[in-house]
Amino acid sequence: MEKIEDEKIKLEDVKPDKNVRILTGDRPTGKLHIGHYFGSLKSRVTLQDQFETFIEVADVQALTDNFNNPEKVKQNVSQILMDELAVGIDPNKVTFFLQSLIPEIAELTVFYSNLVTISRLERNPTVKTELAQKRALFGESVTYGFLGYPVSQAADITAFEAKLVPVGEDQLPLIEQCREIVRKFNSIYGETLKEPVAVLGNFPRIKGLDGNEKMGKSLGNALYLSDTEDVIKEKVMAALTDPARIKKDDPGHPDICMVYYYHKLFGNEEECKNVCEECKAGKRGCVACKKELIKNIDNTLRPIREKRHYYEERPNEVKDILMAGTAHARDIAKETMIKVKKSMKLDY
Numbered sequence: 649m650e651k652i653e654d655e656k657i658k659l660e661d662v663k664p665d666k667n668v669r670i671l672t673g674d675r676p677t678g679k680l681h682i683g684h685y686f687g688s689l690k691s692r693v694t695l696q697d698q699f700e701t702f703i704e705v706a707d708v709q710a711l712t713d714n715f716n717n718p719e720k721v722k723q724n725v726s727q728i729l730m731d732e733l734a735v736g737i738d739p740n741k742v743t744f745f746l747q748s749l750i751p752e753i754a755e756l757t758v759f760y761s762n763l764v765t766i767s768r769l770e771r772n773p774t775v776k777t778e779l780a781q782k783r784a785l786f787g788e789s790v791t792y793g794f795l796g797y798p799v800s801q802a803a804d805i806t807a808f809e810a811k812l813v814p815v816g817e818d819q820l821p822l823i824e825q826c827r828e829i830v831r832k833f834n835s836i837y838g839e840t841l842k843e844p845v846a847v848l849g850n851f852p853r854i855k856g857l858d859g860n861e862k863m864g865k866s867l868g869n870a871l872y873l874s875d876t877e878d879v880i881k882e883k884v885m886a887a888l889t890d891p892a893r894i895k896k897d898d899p900g901h902p903d904i905c906m907v908y909y910y911h912k913l914f915g916n917e918e919e920c921k922n923v924c925e926e927c928k929a930g931k932r933g934c935v936a937c938k939k940e941l942i943k944n945i946d947n948t949l950r951p952i953r954e955k956r957h958y959y960e961e962r963p964n965e966v967k968d969i970l971m972a973g974t975a976h977a978r979d980i981a982k983e984t985m986i987k988v989k990k991s992m993k994l995d996y
């Protein structure tokens with residue numbers, strides 16, 4: 649593949665190449681919702697046929713802000729794995745692995761911690777934003793572990809010599825920090841590690857059903873991949889519509905209506921055009937409009953739900969997938985470790 653020099657690249661600009669390794673991951677802190685589906689899962693289904701793909705279940709990173717809730721992290725390891733399998737990420741094509749079972753990542757984190765200053769971590773915009781959201785947990789004083797999680801994420805990526813890291817915009821400062829660590833490592837200990845490149849998709853951040861810019865568990869406005877048809881119905885019926893529209897024949901404003909927003913995600917072009925025109929003309933009632941949306945959402949989510957159900961009934965199969973992937977991932981991390989220790993004169 650051509651040399652990628654930039655620190656980030658657009659998804660549509662990367663040439664598929666099975667010899668190029670990509671790595672991405674999620675913190676297991678909750679089930680995945682349709683924001684994740686449109687934001688990253690769908691693209692993973694495509695990427696798995698184009699690159700050598702690794703997906704990390706980042707349980708150690710999840711503990712950095714859930715250290716007081718290990719049960720939650722443990723339960724969500726299999727939940728998010730089932731979500732990923734349900735959308736069609738194929739364990740025969742992708743290596744799923746569990747962070748806590750790769751001790752080399754922890755070891756690299758310790759080595760890299762000498763190459764990062766505390767003030768640099770404190771300036772990391774992603775860390776800053778998250779800290780502002782986690783006042784309740786950390787108060788005024790952040791833990792060493794949380795402040796240092798970008799170092800551990802650099803270890804996640806470099807342990808596997810991943811070239812491409814598909815992430816959302818919010819993760820860019822973490823990839824930048826990883827690249828700095830790699831450069832510093834190589835300049836001190838000799839050319840050893842590879843600088844990764846962030847791959848950005850062209851995906852919108854999905855708004856919540858209540859119109860909030862962000863969809864999230866804590867906001868109570870998410871549609872989960874595992875939601876039943878009845879739950880979807882209930883959530884969509886409560887979604888925010890044009891508040892000025894009281895009677896059916898009042899002309900509507902689809903642009904401020906969440907139901908129309910979701911029609912655009914789940915319906916075809918023709919349907920969306922109808923929804924928009926009929927709403928503006930006051931010829932479409934919100935209830936009928938919501939019912940049509942429920943049908944469309946269910947058409948997308950039903951096969952996912954059915955596949956998820958298959959795995960829910962087979963926890964051992966889910967576990968085996970994770971263990972087999974982890975064993976493969978560990979072999980690679982061990983090889984990296986040998987190189988790293990050699991460069992650092994720790995090859996006893």
Ligand code: TRP
Nearest residue numbers: 671672673674675706709801804
């Ligand atoms: N920080 C990422 C998130 O919060 C999860 C993650 C952990 C990750 N390790 C990674 C993403 C390595 C990309 C590469 O979503």
